[in-house]
Amino acid sequence: MALAANARGRASRVPELITSRENRWLKQFRAALAGEKSRDPVHPDAEIIGVEGPHRVEAALRAGLQAAAVLVGEAGARHLPALIEWIPESARLLATSDSLFAQAAATEAPQGIAALVQAPQTCFDDLVRGVPLLLIMAGIQDPGNVGTLLRTAEAFGATGAASCPAWGTGTADPFGPKALRASAGSALRLPVLRGVGTPVLLAQLRVAGVRVYATSPDAASFTEKSATAGRENAHKPLLPWEVNWREPAALMVGNEGAGLPADLVRSCDAVVHIPQAMAREAGAPVDSLNAAVAGAILLYEAARQRGLS
Secondary structure, three states, X not given: OHHHHHHHXXXXXXXXXXXXXXOHHHHHHHHHHOOOOXXXXXXXXXXXXXXXOHHHHHHHHHOOOOEEEEEEOOOOHHHHHHHHHHOOOOOEEEEOOXXXXXXXXXXXXXXXXXXXXXXXXOOHHHHOOOOOEEEEEEXXXXXXXXXXXHHHHHHXXXXXXXXXOEOOEOOOOOOOHHHHHHHOOHHHHOOEEOOOOHHHHHHHHHHOOOEEEEEEXXXXXXXXXXXXXXXXXXXXXXXXXXXXXXXXXXXXXXXXOXXXXXXXHHOOOEEEEOOOOEOOOOOOEOOOOOHHHHHHHHHHHHHHHOOOO
């Protein structure tokens, strides 16, 4: 009864009306939804991210992320009753016109509801609980690929993910607008570690007993490089079903164009290679798979071995 009464109390909240495009809250929504770094006005140490659309707002609130403000346009007011019980009393509830909302939104056809929430905080220990199955995104620049990989990782039972640099290039922000949309909320639910150096992450995983598998678009090339380094046996490419994914494991997926640097591959425990058909006329392997597609194939095999049903 107490919960019901609380929900009724929240339902009676009257949003504060915003009528000027110069309103500070509208400016903060505009910046956050565009992917600009922002801080919680109440808790300056906390990073704020913008989420837009009823499904992503609900995913953020249900994940327990602290909301600083929720903004609804005229078209989005219909979504408010279903979400009101998840909006904390401390969050500002704001309303504006559809035209002003559209000026703050990042989508071409906004659905009229958005929220500013504190970015999820993940530490290394969050990744290695239980029997880890981790996704490591190294130098993946396309936010659509980042979001799709996180959505796939959650769907196939991964326990966490990490984003780190490769080739001197960082990975697109998993909490950026495009990545969030592509992840369909998975980036807000799955533990995602950001900002860690690749060598540091690999060292931590080694200490934690997690085997790291590097993806390879070109098995022959990596075999040659490994033999040159005197580690041919350690880096003989494995087929997806030859890997024991039931043990603590991490899958590292590299840059869309360049893949993974050779020195980074040599730091992993093994290389996993997805066999591909030969081009009939050229007699050469077809072009390498999209990073998100390759990740999906390998994560599915991991899920199959772990008893996905």
